[in-house]
Amino acid sequence: MGTTQLDHQPEPKYRHLKTVLSRALDTEFSVGQALPNERELAARFGVARATLRQALDQLELEGRLQRRRGVGTTVAPPRVGVDVSPRQHTWPGAPGDTWVASDAVRTTPPPAVARALDVPAEEPVEVVHRTLIAHGQPVAAEQLHIPVDVLPPGDEPRGTSGxxxxxxVLARLGRLDLGGQDRSVELGSAGxxxxxxxxxxxxxxxxxxxxRYVAGGxxxxxxxxxxxxxxxxLTFGNQASGSQAPLSLSAS
Incomplete structure (x- = not known):
């Protein structure tokens, strides 16, 4: 990665640095390869580490870089396309569902979820933890909240978790007649x-x-x-009818 003078640029230094780094990622680095550490990069480009971090943050948001504990900053693989349109109209855990259920506990939900479920804030619900794996890495984590009283009669799940x-829990939920579902998306930060x-x-x-899943009104x-x-x-669209092309949504 060659040096570049960043003084006297008509745009903020971090934006110009991002462009320079992006070009280097395309020509000098391969997927999974680690970048030099921040001190080396800042010295090479003659910028403050705060400026460098701004550029790296932008490249991470655009999916060009990954930062991992104990590994550092590496070149990211292409983004995974995840279809979140409700066209399949199925319950979580139905045949063909690629999410992996890892745990379930009975606990009180967050206030916003309790309001959406129309249950008292202190009332415990079943919470199923699931993970989506793509290309050998976890790309999404889910918490599925289900009021206890909506689950059809059946054998109580063994144990308190697992x-x-x-x-x-998912098998019992799947016995309900799914009436509809809707989704919302927002940008956030990982807890x-x-x-x-x-x-x-x-x-x-x-x-x-x-x-939000609806059954029985x-x-x-x-x-x-x-x-x-x-x-x-993430991709959306009325793909079942073919009347509308899917819309791609990214965080870049």
């Missing part, structure tokens, strides 16, 4: 739990997709999925 309990599950640093940019489940903004490209 993957077996999660699968049992400590999501960062750990997604192998990210706390505060990293994420895309938060909230899905009421909301019976709310899923809050956290997608890595550096690796995911």
């Amino acid at each position: 993957a077996e309990r999660a699968r049992a 400590s739990d999501d960062a750990r599950r997604l192998d990210r640093l706390p505060g990293s940019a994420v895309l938060i997709v909230t899905t 009421r909301t019976v489940a709310v899923a809050v999925a956290t997608y890595r903004a550096d690796t995911c490209r």
